[in-house]
Amino acid sequence: MVGTATGRKNSTERRGRLVWKKPFTIASKSVGLAQAISSLPLGHFHFLLAVLPLLNRTFLLRSLLAATVVGWVLLAAGCGESERPRDPNPAPADVPAPPPDTIFRIPQFPLGRQLDTAFALDLDGDGQVEHIVTSLAEREMMPSGARADMIQIFRRDPATRHWGQAMADSAFWITTLSTLDVTGDRKPDVVADIFSGGNDEIASRGMLICSADGGLPRVVFHTDRGAPQLSDLATAPGKALLMHDLLWPMFTSRAAARSYVSDVVAFKDGAFGSTSRQQTGYFLGIAQQQLEEYRIAREDLQSDTITVEEDTRLFTPAALSLLALERANTPRGMRSFWDSESEFLRQRLPGVQFQELDSMYAKGVERLR
Secondary structure (H helix, E strand, C coil): CHHHHHHHHHHHHHHHHHHHHHHHHHHHHHHHHHHHHHCCCHHHHHHHHHHHHHCCHHHHHHHHHHHHHHHHHHHHHHCCCCCCCCCCCCCCCCCCCCCCCCCCCCCCCCCCEEEEEEEEECCCCCCCCEEEEEEEECCCCCCCCCCEEEEEEEEECCCCCCEEEEEEEEEEEEEEEEEECCCCCCCCEEEEEEECCCCCHHHHEEEEEEECCCCCCEEEEEECCCCCEEECCCCCCCCEEEEEEEECCCCCCHHHCEEEEEEEEEEECCEEEECHHHCHHHHHHHHHHHHHHHHHHHHHCCCCCCCCCCCCCCHHHHHHHHHHHHHCCCHHHHHHHHHHHHHHHHHHCCHHHHHHHHHHHHHHHHHCC
16 A cells, blocks of 8 residues: 555656646747747748648647747846947947058059059158159040150158058150259259140140159149250259240241240249349340341341341341340340341331331330339
């Protein structure tokens, strides 16, 4: 009897343990079932809905009950706290700085543009070279000798240690490149001769100068005309630029036109500007040359009278003498020449030529007042 009672008690305890274990077993199976259902593709989910009525009703009810209990527990444990609003201006994440550039790389050009040349030069004297790059875009018409139409200068930023473009400028078209000190700061500058094409040298030849005088590399001089010519003048800091113009009266042909130095520009106070008023000695020397040319022409035409307007053998040296005396800033020299020669010129020249000279004299004296 004792053994029988003990056996019944153990059996009841085992049944009791089995009874209490069933809800948790069902819950775990139900949660697994719910997770499996949520991960099913849409087509499989529809199939499952069609198969559910065929399953055991008791199992379904127990599964739904257990899943509901587990869902409430999860909600109370992790979902009771509302989601925090997002910061509209989040702080930037710490991004590691890119490694410094150790090698300069020529920039990638767009389609139709090709490299002309690239070279390194210390323009600002800081011990770090800059890189000068010139390139040319393909065009249907270009003058003979054109090698580039753009110049770029790149420098390495000492703070970021990366190469960046310091300046860029276009020029139509660059024919030659040279490096020399033009500004007088004892540092090399980049000089580019420009030619736009045509048979008029004064109207089609210019110059581009890039310098780092006083700061970053930049364009300090750019002209598309005037046929600039570099010259050493004691009164100009660095190199002087002789700018030219054309003496071409309306009564003469292009073949009879003459070029002359119309201005002298030099670098001062960070820019190029006219220094003609400080170049009296230079222009007086030119005036002496033109007066000698006029004297020779006067002797040759001593007894002749010019009747053809296109004949400028006497007009041209007289006009160039007046222009040089004006730029030498000497109104007394202009008056002296005109007082001594005006009557002779009136008698020997056609009326239109004398009127042109008389007008040049009057305008020159007026400008020098």
